[in-house]
Amino acid sequence: MRCKYCNIQVTCESKICPLCHEKLHIPENLDMPYEAPKAYPDKQKTSIRNKRKFSITKLYISIALTLFILSIPINLLTTPHLYWFAIVGILAIYGFILIANTILSNNGIGIKIFWQGVGILAVLLAVNYLIDKQAPQYSATWVWDYGLPAILIVASITTGIYTAIALKYWSGVVIDTLIISALGYLPIILYACKVIVHPVLAIVSTCVSTVIIIFCCLLGKKTLISELKKKFHV
């Protein structure tokens, strides 16, 4: 098939010229119908998975935003002394982290757990600030005393268990586990800085982190050194 306008031969299956998009010219001396080969596979619709991922996130944002906007007038009309709509906002952001970072993303377990921890801590701080300060005996420390250490204990144990189960992928998760476990020392540091008043969970968090770090070091000193070399090479 030829395009008489571009003076080229079109050698793939087509009725039109790929350059000028005019109808192709069938040579007169062609005895039998000529079937040109396809140069590329037929087009398909965009990947369904990508579309779904996109629409779930979009749907969530729409619902969360609507709820947040609705909560503002309801809050101001019913309980004007307590701004609980801010908690709705923080919960909406946490929900977004849950969907975008934890459920739908391809991030490693370390990053997922880290952002989960940050999200839950933010929710607790918001509740602490907005609701507890209305109470007669307001205490700003329960989030630091119990909330933060509890989050870090759960995070350390989760990554520890995951590392133990996923020994096959040990090299991929060991650094994440170590970093999360190292964060487990934060409560005891905060206790030393007198931010934390009741140290029970801070001590538990420190112990759990120590056990997991020792476990990591004993299980694969070689892998650990190699992983540190890879991850921190400059």
Added chain:
Amino acid sequence: MAKSLETWSKLDNSAKIYPMLVNKKSQNIFRLSVNLKKEVDAEVLQEALSLTIGRFPGYQVRLMKGVFWYYFDQNNSKLSVYPLDPVSIKKITDKNCNGYCFRVSYFKNQIVCDFFHAICDATGASEFVKSLVYTYLNLLGYDVYSDQKILTVGSPVTTEELEDAFLKNYKRVPLSKLKIKELQGKKAYHINGILFDNAGNGIIHMYCDVKQLLNVCHAKGCTMTEYLGALFMLSIYESKIKDKVDDANDIQLFVPINLRKIFPSKTLRNFSLFSRVGANPYEDMELDKLIEIMHANISRDLNKDRLRDKISTTVWAEKFFLVRFIPLFLKRIFFNFSNTFWGKAKKTATLSNFGVLDLPDSMKEYVDSASFSITSNATTPLSLSVITCNDKACITFTRRITDTDIERLFAKRLSEDGIDLQVTSNFWEVDNAL
């Protein structure tokens, strides 16, 4: 002292930037395809791939994030061949390629290999593709010989193949002698047009007899790259600037230079730099003048000392202690920002001439031709790439815009110069071309 192969490796100097520039819509990928004379047998191709990858440890890797830089880790996942995706030069992700930085696909008589630039450049990739096709033909029982042109399965892997040739040819130079300004260039004209609203690129292949093409080039006293580059610039001008834009910036073509020809190296990783060719759209738009400009710019950039200075500048940038110790996520932000303002803004299009895909004579009987494509993106929506195999040149346009006017004008001029073109397309701009 002899060393065993490490299970991880640093990215080479040139590769370091590519993963940082990956975003939702673009990734630096190139495609090397070999068109056989018979339909591809997927099962045999899978077997050939499984055998071939063992010979190329540098490609059996997964890209990982470190704290300061990306690195390659050994990848033991299954490496599969895939039916060719209609979305051409689709992004290579951890999920769709089992963590590998390249993908082997097949369609009818084509073996199609897409490579993420982080692992290699086209010359390195061509060694893999040649080896894959050779193994495939061997498994089919054909009488083919490597003639020392193929890295055959079972031949020893050398350290030279895995070296970072940039580091090898780097010479410490004083800060004042670094060619930072030369690497920056001037602001360039950007091709405008309606972008495709879906992923994928529009691809147009123009096949022609290489002798015809060379005859035209010889008559004009220039090389193939110079001739095609001049035609490309002229087509851009006639299609997009002439009588339409009054104050267009210079047309700036990026022309990759294979450094292996100047600094002998057997590396299968990246070892190329760019020559920047600029032409004023209101003064230089005659074919002979553009050929002269192409020649002058490329000859200037092929100077060995000048290239060594450029290598030293890029390696210096990598080794600079401030750059080394900036966390990866900050580097990504910085490189994306600087690429938008100093990289893409100073490029109109890329013209990449691979040269000849040199196959042993015994393989030529089974191979019809080859094609080579490079990705385009929203800011540089058109790229031109050329490869020659079996005396057939394949000129490929890859684009992100719907209109094909530049390609039409380019083909028209080639036809006027007496070159017979055979054109194929994926018709990405048309809903139903059949």
